[in-house]
C-alpha cells in the first residue's frame with residue numbers, strides 16, 4: 001500500500017485494483033455524480049478496468065488518491081490532483097453517508113499543501129458547477145479564490161484558483 005499523505009483523521013493512498021468496487025458504487029449514486037459531469041459505470045468490471053489502467057501516478061508522479069479513515073481503514077472516497085494539459089486540478093468525491101463531516105476539506109487541504117510543498121506546483125485550480133455549493137465551499141476553505149465564470153456542458157460553472165507562494 002502506497003500511502004502518500006496523512007492528516008488527523010485520514011490517510012490518502014494510491015488506488016489499488018479492489019477500489020474498482022468503490023468507484024462503481026460512488027458513481028452509481030445519482031446524487032454523488034449529479035454535478036460531476038460523469039456517468040455511472042456500466043459494470044463493476046468497467047470500474048475495475050478504469051483503476052487497472054489508471055496511469056496518472058506513473059505519468060505525472062501524482063494523481064487522485066483513495067481517502068481512508070485512519071481508525072478503521074474504511075474507504076470514504078477519493079481526493080487529489082489531476083494534471084490537465086498545463087493545469088493541475090483539485091478534485092474530490094465521497095460516499096454520501098460521509099458528507100458534511102469535514103473529510104473533503106481535510107483531505108483537499110492536505111493535497112494543496114502536498115502540491116505546493118512537495119511537488120512545487122505553481123498553481124492549483126478547481127472547476128465546479130455553480131450549483132455544487134458544497135464543492136465550492138470546500139475550495140474556499142482550501143483558500144482557492146474565484147477567478148472566472150465559464151460554461152461546461154451548457155451549465156454555469158466557476159473556476160477557482162490558488163497560486164503557490166510557498167517556495
Ligand SMILES: CC(C)(COP(=O)(O)OP(=O)(O)OC[C@H]1O[C@@H](n2cnc3c(N)ncnc32)[C@H](O)[C@@H]1OP(=O)(O)O)[C@@H](O)C(=O)NCCC(=O)NCCS
Nearest residue numbers: 032092093094099100101102103104105128133134135137
Ligand atoms: C463536494 C463533496 C466532496 C464535499 O465533501 P464533504 O466531506 O461533505 O465536505 P466538507 O464536510 O469538508 O465541507 C462541506 C461544506 O459544504 C457545506 N455544504 C454542504 N452542503 C451544502 C449546501 N447544500 N449548501 C451550502 N453549503 C453546503 C457544508 O456546510 C460545509 O461547509 P462549512 O464547513 O462551511 O459548514 C461531497 O459533497 C461530494 O462527494 N459530492 C459529490 C461529488 C462532487 O460533487 N464532487 C465535486 C465535483 S467538482
